Every structure is written in structure tokens, then in C-alpha cells.
Amino acid sequence: MDILKRIAEYRNREKELQWEGTFAEYLDIIKKNPRVAQTAHSRVYNMIAKAGIETDSQGNKKYLFFSKELFGLERAIERLVEEYFHSAARRLDVRKRILLLMGPVSGGKSTIVTLLKKGLEEYSRTDEGALYGIKGCPMHEEPLNLIPRELRPEFEQEFGVRIEGNLCPSCRFRLQEEYGGRIEDVIIERVLLSEDERVGIGTFSPSDPKSQDIADLTGSIDFSTITEYGSESDPRAYRFDGELNKANRGLMEFQEMLKCDEKFLWNLLSLTQEGNFKAGRFALISADEVIVAHTNETEYKAFIANKKNEALQSRIIVMPVPYNLSVTQEENIYKKLIQQSDLAHIHIAPHSLRAAAIFSVLTRLKESKKQGVDLLKKMRLYDGESVEGMADIDIEELRNEHLDEGMDGIDPRYVINRISSALIKTEANFVGALDILRSLKEGLDQHPSITPEQREKFLNFISIARKEYDEIAKKEVQKAFVYSYEESAKTLMDNYLDNVEAYCNWQKIRDPITGEELEPDEKLMRSIEEQIGISENAKKAFREEILIRISAYARKGKRFDYKTHPRLREAIQKKLFADLKDVVKITTTTKTPDENQLKKINEVIKRLVEDYGYTPASANELLRYVGSLLNR
Numbered sequence: 001m002d003i004l005k006r007i008a009e010y011r012n013r014e015k016e017l018q019w020e021g022t023f024a025e026y027l028d029i030i031k032k033n034p035r036v037a038q039t040a041h042s043r044v045y046n047m048i049a050k051a052g053i054e055t056d057s058q059g060n061k062k063y064l065f066f067s068k069e070l071f072g073l074e075r076a077i078e079r080l081v082e083e084y085f086h087s088a089a090r091r092l093d094v095r096k097r098i099l100l101l102m103g104p105v106s107g108g109k110s111t112i113v114t115l116l117k118k119g120l121e122e123y124s125r126t127d128e129g130a131l132y133g134i135k136g137c138p139m140h141e142e143p144l145n146l147i148p149r150e151l152r153p154e155f156e157q158e159f160g161v162r163i164e165g166n167l168c169p170s171c172r173f174r175l176q177e178e179y180g181g182r183i184e185d186v187i188i189e190r191v192l193l194s195e196d197e198r199v200g201i202g203t204f205s206p207s208d209p210k211s212q213d214i215a216d217l218t219g220s221i222d223f224s225t226i227t228e229y230g231s232e233s234d235p236r237a238y239r240f241d242g243e244l245n246k247a248n249r250g251l252m253e254f255q256e257m258l259k260c261d262e263k264f265l266w267n268l269l270s271l272t273q274e275g276n277f278k279a280g281r282f283a284l285i286s287a288d289e290v291i292v293a294h295t296n297e298t299e300y301k302a303f304i305a306n307k308k309n310e311a312l313q314s315r316i317i318v319m320p321v322p323y324n325l326s327v328t329q330e331e332n333i334y335k336k337l338i339q340q341s342d343l344a345h346i347h348i349a350p351h352s353l354r355a356a357a358i359f360s361v362l363t364r365l366k367e368s369k370k371q372g373v374d375l376l377k378k379m380r381l382y383d384g385e386s387v388e389g390m391a392d393i394d395i396e397e398l399r400n401e402h403l404d405e406g407m408d409g410i411d412p413r414y415v416i417n418r419i420s421s422a423l424i425k426t427e428a429n430f431v432g433a434l435d436i437l438r439s440l441k442e443g444l445d446q447h448p449s450i451t452p453e454q455r456e457k458f459l460n461f462i463s464i465a466r467k468e469y470d471e472i473a474k475k476e477v478q479k480a481f482v483y484s485y486e487e488s489a490k491t492l493m494d495n496y497l498d499n500v501e502a503y504c505n506w507q508k509i510r511d512p513i514t515g516e517e518l519e520p521d522e523k524l525m526r527s528i529e530e531q532i533g534i535s536e537n538a539k540k541a542f543r544e545e546i547l548i549r550i551s552a553y554a555r556k557g558k559r560f561d562y563k564t565h566p567r568l569r570e571a572i573q574k575k576l577f578a579d580l581k582d583v584v585k586i587t588t589t590t591k592t593p594d595e596n597q598l599k600k601i602n603e604v605i606k607r608l609v610e611d612y613g614y615t616p617a618s619a620n621e622l623l624r625y626v627g628s629l630l631n632r
């Protein structure tokens with residue numbers, strides 16, 4: 001990539017997007033595309049819808065606008081979009097309320113807001129999301145606000161566009177002073193939303209409540225020019241640069257809203273209710289913006305418990321943003337967070353994140369009252385697994401049992417932090433499931449908000465996660481071993497049959513490599529036969545029967561295959577799995593493995609590395625661990 005070239009391209013693109021013209025020309029634009037004058041809420045909704053909506057067979061909606069960054073929150077997001085943005089876009093009453101995202105720490109609230117902000121910046125640069133403002137207006141206000149009240153009904157009739165706002169004090173003044181009241185000459189420009197430039201996107205973050213100045217929200221008198229203009233009510237002596245001014249046409253994020261001093265909230269009350277706010281010695285100032293705040297449950301409960309906040313409460317619409325409750329999605333969250341962190345280059349052994357995810361999700365779930373549904377089963381059902389005996393359980397019903405499910409528990413960032421500290425501890429150059437679970441356990445003591453009872457419960461979840469991981473690990477090793485299963489089974493059977501033939505015919509057997517004549521390998525034959533309970537006394541009959549079968553097959557010109565003899569097949573399979581156990585066990589013993597075993601181990605490790613995403617070190621570790629499990 002040629003960065004200088006890309007910068008030039010970027011600059012050109014931004015330049016191309018610029019447009020300037022008179023109000024008269026703006027009217028032509030509106031005629032062609034009335035959407036440019038839509039409200040901020042409507043623009044946000046259209047932006048979300050534009051990204052695409054997928055509906056699954058159960059009718060659940062997935063909004064692609066959010067789904068690239070947020071996993072497992074489909075239900076919360078569907079509610080947020082439908083109940084707030086969609087309704088607000090249709091000018092329903094919710095538009096007049098502050099959107100308050102309520103959820104546990106690190107549950108994705110800020111991410112939702114960031115996506116909306118970034119989305120708006122981009123959307124305002126597209127034809128569909130384009131918007132225009134009065135040039136020079138500190139609030140980049142909608143040019144249609146220039147149209148006098150008396151003429152609006154007529155305009156609305158003709159253009160099909162509703163006008164809600166009043167001209168801001170600054171534009172009102174300039175219209176007279178600079179344009180001599182000639183609205184049609186007022187210069188209009190395209191507005192490109194940008195958080196960095198403070199155009200249409202703002203963030204208000206209350207500092208110390210005592211020193212916080214309302215000016216941060218609504219602008220302030222400009223003391224450097226006040227003597228020049230002589231009056232505080234001269235708009236030239238006022239800076240309309242509060243966050244509410246700057247976020248006009250777009251979105252303002254209100255951080256820590258509920259911690260904020262009441263006087264700030266009253267300003268918002270009027271803004272949301274009437275679409276205007278009071279600033280300095282001016283008439284009410286119109287603003288058209290989405291206000292999004294976020295909070296946690298405890299803070300919100302304290303807020304509503306306070307009688308003084310009643311009026312505000314009815315002006316707020318609360319949307320829950322709970323933790324994700326799907327193990328698979330939780331894994332995806334970790335992968336994303338790791339990708340974004342300085343852990344990205346570290347090898348994390350396969351299934352380690354799943355083990356952590358199982359733990360996290362368990363801490364968030366609430367017991368069901370339904371018969372036979374324990375937490376582990378619930379966890380599987382939520383993750384879309386089919387659980388034996390639970391085929392017809394209604395998952396929606398399960399979810400509705402506790403409306404506050406997902407509002408507490410372990411947060412994803414905590415897990416990432418524990419992975420980091422596991423990494424610091426280990427001398428190896430990778431982290432495995434056990435390292436992570438151990439680190440999660442150690443971290444529980446330092447976790448700020450865990451009670452002793454919770455700790456007890458969480459420790460139990462860690463051991464459940466560990467057991468789940470054990471099963472996964474065993475299956476993994478078996479899979480790696482069985483990869484060349486057919487081949488191994490065939491080799492073993494050929495070997496067995498050669499020996500059986502020699503045994504029945506009182507012959508010796510020739511070693512294929514050394515050419516040496518050997519007695520039939522009794523130990524090998526017995527190790528297979530014992531798998532299906534053939535006694536020392538019965539072995540001769542069994543071997544002879546097999547030999548007869550082979551010759552019967554040969555006469556018909558068919559090849560004898562271990563699959564054609566069900567008992568032999570069973571014996572071979574069992575022997576292979578017993579060998580697996582042995583092979584794996586051997587890696588845990590201090591005794592040095594023999595050549596064959598070593599070969600097998602290396603094969604399995606190679607497979608784990610090539611096909612299953614391990615490194616040689618983590619594969620060795622897995623084998624050692626599964627070996628110890630099998631030895632128990």
C-alpha cells in the first residue's frame with residue numbers, strides 16, 4: 001500500500017463529497033431526494049436497516065449493522081432497533097426519550113454507541129445518508145428551519161417534508177445582517193458527520209460534579225467578544241459549542257448520565273420532550289439528535305428509587321444489554337478481543353477459549369424451574385445443541401423465566417485479563433485450557449465484586465468447565481489417533497491373520513525386514529482376542545474358524561476383510577483404542593517409549609499440528625494431559 005497515494009485519494013473523496021449552494025438550490029435537492037431532510041432518528045434507523053437484516057427460521061432478526069462486532073446479542077439488538085430506532089424513525093413518542101442502555105460492565109454498551117457513531121460518519125458520506133446544513137451555523141442546522149412558521153404548512157404540503165425546528169439565534173441574526181432577510185440566498189453546505197471535528201457527533205462525559213459547567217452541554221458566553229457586542233443576548237457574544245449544539249443532526253453519547261448533577265438532566269428533559277433546550281439569554285434552541293446514555297443495573301435501580309427523578313424517568317427509555325449467553329459466541333468474543341490486544345501473536349491451544357467460555361456463561365445463567373434442566377443442559381440448549389431428552393423444550397420459555405438473566409456474572413474483559421496473566425506465568429510459549437482455568441480461579445480472589453458465596457459457586461463452575469474440557473481433550477486425541485484408523489486396522493488385521501495362519505499350520509513366520517524365521521506372535525494374537533473375551537481354551541477354535549472363513553472367501557474370489565467378521569472387527573477396534581490409551585499413557589511415563597510407540601506419538605502430534613491447530617508444544621501437552629486422564 002502506498003500510504004501517500006491513499007491519503008491523496010482520501011482527500012479527493014472528501015472533496016468530491018463537498019457541496020455548497022444557495023437555499024434555492026437546496027430546495028431542488030430536497031425535491032429530488034426528500035430523505036436529506038429526515039430527522040436524526042430516522043437517519044440512524046435507515047442506516048441500520050441499510051446494512052441488512054437477516055431473519056432465521058424462527059423469525060429472529062439479525063441486524064448486520066451490529067453483528068460483525070457484537071456476538072450473541074441478537075435479541076437485545078432486535079429489541080433496541082425495533083422498539084427504539086424504528087419507532088423513533090416513524091416519529092413515535094419514543095423519539096422524545098433518552099435512550100438508556102442498561103447492562104453489566106463490558107457487555108457491549110459502549111460498542112453499540114461506537115458502532116452508531118462510526119456508522120453515522122460513514123452513512124453521511126453516502127447518497128442515501130446525505131444531509132445539509134446552513135453554512136457557518138455552529139449547529140450545522142437543517143436549512144429548512146429558515147422557512148418561516150406561517151409558510152410551513154404550505155411547504156409541507158408541496159414537498160412532503162415536515163419541519164420541526166426553529167432557526168438558531170446565530171443564524172437568525174445572520175439572516176438579517178448578512179443576507180438582508182433573503183432566505184433564498186443563504187448558503188447551504190453538505191454536512192459530513194465527524195466525531196473528531198465535532199460535527200453532529202458528540203460525547204458528554206461529566207467530570208467532577210462540583211466543577212462541571214452546564215456550558216459544556218449548552219455553550220457559553222464568549223467573554224472575549226462580549227465587550228465588543230455589548231450584550232449577552234447578542235448571538236455573536238455566545239459560543240454555541242456545547243456538546244448538545246455540536247451533536248445536532250446526529251448523536252450525542254451521554255456518559256455516566258445517572259451520576260450527573262440534576263441540572264444537567266433537566267436540560268435534557270426539555271430537549272427530549274420539546275426538541276429544544278435553553279442556552280444563555282436566548283429563546284429555546286432547537287436540536288435534532290439522538291441521545292444515548294449507558295448505565296449498569298445497580299446505578300439504574302438507585303436512580304429510579306429516588307423520587308426526585310420521577311419526571312426524568314418517564315423521559316428515558318431503558319434498553320437492556322445483557323451478556324451473551326452462548327458459549328460459541330463467547331468464544332468468538334474472546335477471539336475478537338485477543339485479535340485486538342497484544343495477545344494476538346500468542347498461541348492459545350485449541351478449545352482453551354471454549355473452556356473459559358463455558359465458565360463465563362455458567363456464571364451468567366440462572367437456574368431453571370423446569371424439571372431436569374440443570375445449568376449445564378441449559379447452557380447447551382442456549383448454544384443450539386440438542387440435548388438428550390430435551391428435544392421439545394421451549395427455549396424461548398426458558399429465556400423468559402428470568403428477565404434479568406445475563407445481567408451479572410463474569411465479563412469478557414476479565415477473562416482476557418486472566419489469559420494475559422496466565423501467559424505471564426507460563427514458561428511455555430503458549431497458553432492452554434488448564435492455564436486459563438487456573439488463572440481464572442486465582443483471579444476470583446482479586447475480583448472486585450464477588451461475594452464469598454459467589455466465589456464458591458464460581459469455583460464449582462470452573463471445575464465443571466474443566467470436566468467439559470477433559471471430554472473435549474480426550475475426543476480430540478482419539479480423533480487424531482483414529483485419523484488413519486482404516487489403515488491401522490488393516491495393518492493390525494493383516495498382522496494378526498499372518499500369525500493365525502502360521503499358528504494353525506504349525507509354521508514359522510518370516511520377519512518382513514530381517515527375513516528371520518520366527519514363532520507366531522502369541523502375545524499379539526492374545527492381546528487382540530482378549531478384547532472380546534476369548535479364553536485361552538477357546539483361542540484355537542476361534543483361530544481355526546477364521547482361517548476357514550478366509551479360504552472360503554478365497555475360493556469365491558473375494559478378499560477377506562476385517563469388516564466381514566463382526567467379532568474380529570470388534571476385537572481389532574477395541575485393541576486399537578486400548579493401544580491409544582497405551583500410547584498416550586506412555587507419553588506420561590518416565591520410561592522411554594519404544595520405536596513403534598514413538599512413531600505413533602509423532603504421527604499423532606503431527607496430525608494435531610497440521611490438522612487441528614496445535615503447536616508441537618501444545619500438542620505434547622495435550623497428549624500428556626489426556627494420558628494422565630486415562631491413567632486415572
Ligand SMILES: Nc1ncnc2c1ncn2[C@@H]1O[C@H](COP(=O)(O)OP(=O)(O)O)[C@@H](O)[C@H]1O
Nearest residue numbers: 069070071073105106107108109110111324333
Ligand atoms: N456480546 C459481545 N460481542 C462482541 N464483543 C463484545 C460483546 N460484549 C462485550 N464485547 C467486547 O468487550 C469489550 C467491552 O465492551 P464495552 O462495549 O466497552 O462494554 P460496556 O460499555 O458495556 O462496559 C469491547 O471490546 C466489546 O467489543
Ligand SMILES: [Mg+2]
Nearest residue numbers: 106109110111
Ligand atoms: Mg462502556
